[in-house]
Amino acid sequence: MRRQRRWFRWLLAVSGAVILALAGTWWWSMPSAGDPFYTPPAQLPPAAGTLLRSEPYTHDIPSGARAWRILYTTRDAHGAPALASALVVAPTVGQAPYPVVAWTHGTTGAVPGCGPLPLGLPFANVPAFPQAIQAGWAFVATDDAGMAAPGVAPYLVGLGEARSTLDALRAARQVRGLALADATVVWGHSQGGHAALWTGVEWPRHAPELRLLGIAAAAPATDLPVLLSRIADEPVGRIMGAFVLRAYADTYHDVDFAAETRAASRWLARDMSARCLAGKQALVSVGEAMLAGGSIFAGAPADGAFGARLRENIPPPLTDLPAWIAQGDRDTLVLPDVQRGYVQRACAAGATLEYREYPGEDHLSLVKADGAYARDLLAWTQARFAGAPARGCR
Incomplete structure (x- = not known):
């Protein structure tokens, strides 16, 4: 009986330790508490794209560049006021005003605290960020509404993603001491590819004063x-x-x-x-x-x-703006045959769309920093900034 009691006490102790360890792991892995920078003001200004605050940002910023994180107003999918954040990076060399690359990030989550900025990963899977800075281009990367600041994240909600992106471009132009050119090209990957395509769709309605020259979407989530x-x-x-x-x-x-x-x-x-x-x-x-x-x-x-x-959030075909979809032929997340079907339907509907598959590349290797897509992306973007004609469907 004494041995059984000892065994029972040992079992309870081990079980308690396991439960505590599991509970600790569960709690430890939750999104981090809010950063005061993202605390909303008492009242949001009515205009979307209003810069609320900015501060210098230095984490992983390369030499030859300076950066700010910004908090700004936007609109959600229903047109209601929302709050979003973004990173703005500009070269310290070259001639201002700088052409702009807007970056729409891949999947990082769907709740506050999961944006690339609060995670400390603003450049994750950006295919050619250092090269863009070296080329003399500025970089504006939204977290999306509700991904750092409080609110509802527009995960694969096209209008919400697009408005977060367009309003980040508006707010970036209000950063003191920064001169940005009108010329803008949008890059995106995965969820961000979906956001990039929707940015091209929503641009004429939401922010027609901006000058978008093209949309480059890598492995975009299209036929949802x-x-x-x-x-x-x-x-x-x-x-x-x-x-x-x-x-x-x-x-x-x-x-x-x-x-x-x-x-x-x-x-x-x-x-x-x-x-x-x-x-x-x-x-x-x-x-x-x-x-x-x-x-x-x-x-x-x-x-x-x-x-x-x-179905409502499948990106409509872009008929008035050059777009390029790149796809790895070994992607097991965004499937190549599904992408081809979307491209064929978009082309049949009159899209100005170029499609290119990269042999041997999967969902993440497609956007590696030294890959063929990164090199092609730089050349395609430079052509858009130079005003060269874009290829249509082929």
Whole structure:
């Protein structure tokens, strides 16, 4: 009996330690607490694109450049006031005003604290950032609304992404001591490719005073219902699905998170949706995605109100602005055959669109700093700034 009691006490101690360790890991991997820089003012100015505050930024900024992080006003997908942040980088050499590259980032999460700036990763997967600075171009990279400052993140919500990007360009022009040219080219990757294409769509309506010359989208999420359906059973599809569901449930009244998820995976899906896809948080999310098993969705993602909202956020074809879509032929997240289908339909609808596949490249290797795409991107952007004619569909 005494031995059994000792064994029972030992078992309780080990179980308690395991529970504490798991709870500690769960808490440790949540998004960090808010930075006072992103605290909203008591009242937002009514005009979108108003610079609220700025301060110098030095983390990972290369020599020959200076940078600021900025907080500014924007609009959400419904036109309501929202708050967003961005990084602005400009060369210290060359002649001002500087042409501008607007960068729209890939997936980092869907809640405040998960933007590239609060994560300390503003240049993650940017294919040619140092080369852009050396070329004498400025760099404006939005976190998107609700990704650093409080609010709802427009994850794969086209109008919200586009407005965050366009208003960052407006606000950057208000930074004291910085002279930016009108000429602007938008770069984006993955989720950011989706945002870049939507920026071209929304530009004439939301910020026609800006001068956009072209959109370069690397592995953009385009045909959302098909893409999400094709990867729903994969761990990465469970994580992405959780992000999309959270953003859509927060954005659209007819999308219900609970109704769209299986009961067995609902808690895990909610928890994954509240984490960033970076560092320690990503490790916990991957573990949760493995535990979830199968799709997190209760039905087909393309069905019902959720499917309708996904179709609503497929980027329309760009007919008045040059666009270039690049795709790795070994991408297992944004699938090449799905991308080809989108490109064919966009071209048939009259898009001014060039499509190029890169042999042997997957979703991330496509945008590596020394890759063929980075070199081609620089040349394509230089041609847009020089006013050279762009190739159409081919």
